[in-house]
Amino acid sequence: MAAALEIVRPSPAEADRPAIEVGHLTKAFYDSEGDRVTVAVSDVSFSVASGEFVCIVGPSGCGKTTVLRILADLEQKLSGTVKLHSATPPAMVFQETSVLPWLTVSENIAFPLSLKGVSGAEQEKRVRDLLALTGLTDFARARPHQLSGGMKQRVSVARALVDDRDILLMDEPFGSLDEQTRLVLQQELLRIWETTGKTVVFITHSVDEALTLADRVLVMSPRPGTLVADLEVPFERPRDVVEMRRDKRFWDLTYKVWRLLASPARA
Numbered sequence: 610m611a612a613a614l615e616i617v618r619p620s621p622a623e624a625d626r627p628a629i630e631v632g633h634l635t636k637a638f639y640d641s642e643g644d645r646v647t648v649a650v651s652d653v654s655f656s657v658a659s660g661e662f663v664c665i666v667g668p669s670g671c672g673k674t675t676v677l678r679i680l681a682d683l684e685q686k687l688s689g690t691v692k693l694h695s696a697t698p699p700a701m702v703f704q705e706t707s708v709l710p711w712l713t714v715s716e717n718i719a720f721p722l723s724l725k726g727v728s729g730a731e732q733e734k735r736v737r738d739l740l741a742l743t744g745l746t747d748f749a750r751a752r753p754h755q756l757s758g759g760m761k762q763r764v765s766v767a768r769a770l771v772d773d774r775d776i777l778l779m780d781e782p783f784g785s786l787d788e789q790t791r792l793v794l795q796q797e798l799l800r801i802w803e804t805t806g807k808t809v810v811f812i813t814h815s816v817d818e819a820l821t822l823a824d825r826v827l828v829m830s831p832r833p834g835t836l837v838a839d840l841e842v843p844f845e846r847p848r849d850v851v852e853m854r855r856d857k858r859f860w861d862l863t864y865k866v867w868r869l870l871a872s873p874a875r876a
């Protein structure tokens with residue numbers, strides 16, 4: 610087994626290096642007796658440029674979350690190499706909303722800063738900026754039970770951005786939302802990403818969502834997950850998530866990804 614995740618602080622001379630480099634990554638899970646039970650991902654290699662938005666799609670159980678958890682340093686005992694060229698560890702947004710129910714929206718967003726002992730004035734400023742960026746200013750004092758599902762996910766996104774990590778890892782963050790709310794949040798996420806310049810790895814079951822958001826879409830095979838395609842998404846930025854659906858290339862690419870998902874062996 611190779612060493613786990615390596616985080617390297619980029620020097621100015623290395624500014625052109627990818628933010629994420631994954632080489633021949635294989636991850637198996639073992640039972641308590643040490644017998645191997647599941648090979649989740651097998652020989653996966655890819656890189657993500659600094660500031661790039663990459664989506665990973667693939668069938669249920671193909672190892673998408675496992676890849677993301679490895680990037681977040683939440684899994685050990687892997688083989689292959691995983692390098693992050695980043696001044697900070699990545700931030701993560703999960704599918705299930707992870708807001709703390711006893712804190713207000715502002716307190717939830719400030720939570721990572723309070724753990725780090727950031728001063729009250731600085732916390733206030735950062736939270737104010739993030740409330741504005743995510744459209745939550747009017748709900749600063751609300752508690753999570755007063756929010757819709759989409760608003761709770763906005764709080765999760767704001768909290769992931771608050772301490773200014775370079776890399777944002779998003780695991781189906783809009784998966785539990787209705788289609789219309791999803792489209793609104795996709796547009797907002799694009800706007801936020803364009804404003805902040807983060808490197809994003811975003812997992813989704815939705816081909817449509819992947820093509821809406823990403824610069825590149827990585828398509829995985831059924832478990833054990835391998836990479837079957839690494840597709841450029843050619844649409845210009847900034848994108849209008851509704852207008853792009855008038856573009857024939859959107860539907861051609863949708864068809865291409867669905868073909869890969871339906872028959873990865875022939876890809």
Ligand SMILES: Nc1ncnc2c1ncn2[C@@H]1O[C@H](COP(=O)(O)OP(=O)(O)OP(=O)(O)O)[C@@H](O)[C@H]1O
Nearest residue numbers: 638639647649668669670671672673674675676832
């Ligand atoms: N801690 C674990 N112990 C044992 N097996 C695991 C563990 N975590 C994941 N697996 C297995 O690894 C495989 C990949 O799981 P993973 O959650 O990465 O898939 P996924 O592509 O994200 O699935 P989904 O799209 O359904 O969320 C699955 O077969 C799963 O059962």
